[in-house]
Amino acid sequence: MTCSRTRSIFILFAIVLFASPRLFGQDESKSVPDTSPVRAVEIAFPSSVDDAVQKAVFHAAKTTVAMPLVVSLHSWSGDHSQDDPLAEKVIAAGWNYIHPDFRGPNNKPDACLSDKVIADIDDAIQYALDNGPADRDAVFVVGGSGGGHATLGVYLRTRHRIRLFLSWVPISDLTAWYWESKSRANKYADDIVLCTSTTGTFEEQGARERSPLYWPVPKDIKGRLEIYAGINDGYTGSVPVSHTLRFYNKMAEHFGRPDAQVSEADMIRLLARGVAPNPALGHIEDRPVLYRKEMPQVAVAIFEGGHELLVDHCLSRMRAEAEKNTP
16 A cells, blocks of 8 residues: 555656646746747946946847947937837847936936036946947947937047947037027927026027037047938927038038038028929938938938938948948
8 A cells, every 4th residue: 555655656746747847947948938028127337427326228139149239319308218219129130239318308417418428328338348249340329309419429529439320300509409499489498508507597608518519529530420300300390400411511521521511502491491302312211311411421311201210220220330240
């Protein structure tokens, strides 16, 4: 009787052992695949400037092979927790991704392209390089609106080697934008004062100090810059295309290419929306390109659209640049 009971217990134990991998640590991924979506996670690191805790949303590519790194910069009133349509597609591509806070919304002196902002973005890039399998020859910086403003600032002042900067509908001149925003009675005029003034009233010098249009260009500046704007921005959106065109002209002058600059006549036509689609210029996604200028180092494109960033085009451009690294 005892032998029979012992044999029964042994058989039962064997059945449980082989039928219940969850209880005994057997790898069950072969029979029950993990279909949960891969997501970025919130991380924190100390600022190299003042040790303040800086947050970011980060994803390290799940591979041992070096993959591109996308540094996505939030908009004017956003922070690192802002919904970013780039995130899902970058992660799906198997790339590294970071979305830093860089002092949050632009409504205080520490934000709005302060020295701390540039340092925070550089710190975030370094964190991603140190904590993910990043291809250091395929680092991309992208942002729209206030993120476009930050992208121009990083372009001029980063300490990192960046392959491609994509700046969409950027603000390049806070003095001009203050008066443009004031005339539209929107909140951005007040934000500029909060960021740049020491008196509580508009101060042109303070605004210029946070404006990439007035910053010096390093002699050894590297990386390609592409600037995009929708023709209707400034009408249906908040940032006239003059911010894009004037910064592009600044860079054309720096690179000794007056022949590549946007002429005054063209600028007036574009600001007045007096342009028609030109089939020879092609499309950005499904949007006709209305105007394009290009040099090896910098390009500008004005498309049929408004105050927006076109995600699929960003991915296409970054993928094309990344593939240049592939043997």
